Ligand SMILES: Nc1ncnc2c1ncn2[C@@H]1O[C@H](COP(=O)(O)OP(=O)(O)OP(=O)(O)O)[C@@H](O)[C@H]1O
């Protein structure tokens with residue numbers, strides 16, 4: 001199986017996430033995309049996030065209608081920062097015969113050389129990097145390749161018309177009681193209201 005691995009804080013999950021997962025699935029001929037809500041992003045340690053159980057529940061609601069999408073709570077059950085190299089090694093153990101693809105937006109490609117054990121990440125998975133407005137995808141790939149020999153050949157770029165949407169902007173709209181209709185699945189909006197998230 002060709003398995004996409006899509007880590008994120010997903011606070012909350014939005015259409016920007018769902019669109020890149022769907023395009024990655026099709027462009028790389030993946031059989032499944034596994035969403036991995038982050039426990040603690042290693043670069044955001046100490047920054048408050050919505051409890052993992054809520055972020056996981058919102059991912060479940062968002063992917064419910066898409067049979068090729070799945071989710072694991074593995075990072076949420078572990079203590080300490082959620083290093084992607086560790087997560088990929090765990091997924092490799094669980095799926096020894098699968099080919100792994102790590103899905104990231106261009107903003108993360110730009111900082112990928114700063115991630116822990118990036119050589120190991122590149123050994124374990126092909127990196128599928130997709131357009132994100134605000135970051136030059138091609139330049140980020142070139143810079144990552146220049147910083148680490150061999151990395152560029154493990155990166156595949158997927159260009160899309162970018163969706164300039166972030167969880168930060170959506171949280172801000174929710175706090176101000178502005179509509180987020182069409183930007184998050186309706187079920188996720190309902191979950192936010194029921195659980196008084198982002199008020
Ligand atoms: N609109 C988008 N277009 C392309 N990629 C995106 C988009 N939003 C998020 N991503 C990618 O999805 C992954 C998870 O992102 P994350 O959960 O941090 O969302 P975010 O919108 O960037 O959140 P925040 O605003 O809280 O930082 C990252 O690899 C990120 O680059």
Ligand SMILES: O=C(O)c1ccc[n+]([C@@H]2O[C@H](COP(=O)([O-])O)[C@@H](O)[C@H]2O)c1
Pocket residue numbers: 006007008009010036037038040041042043044082083084085108114115116
């Ligand atoms: O392994 C690392 O060093 C590392 C550094 C920064 C981010 N990550 C992971 O990248 C994913 C996307 O992060 P974010 O903040 O954009 O949601 C998420 O799964 C993080 O745990 C991983």
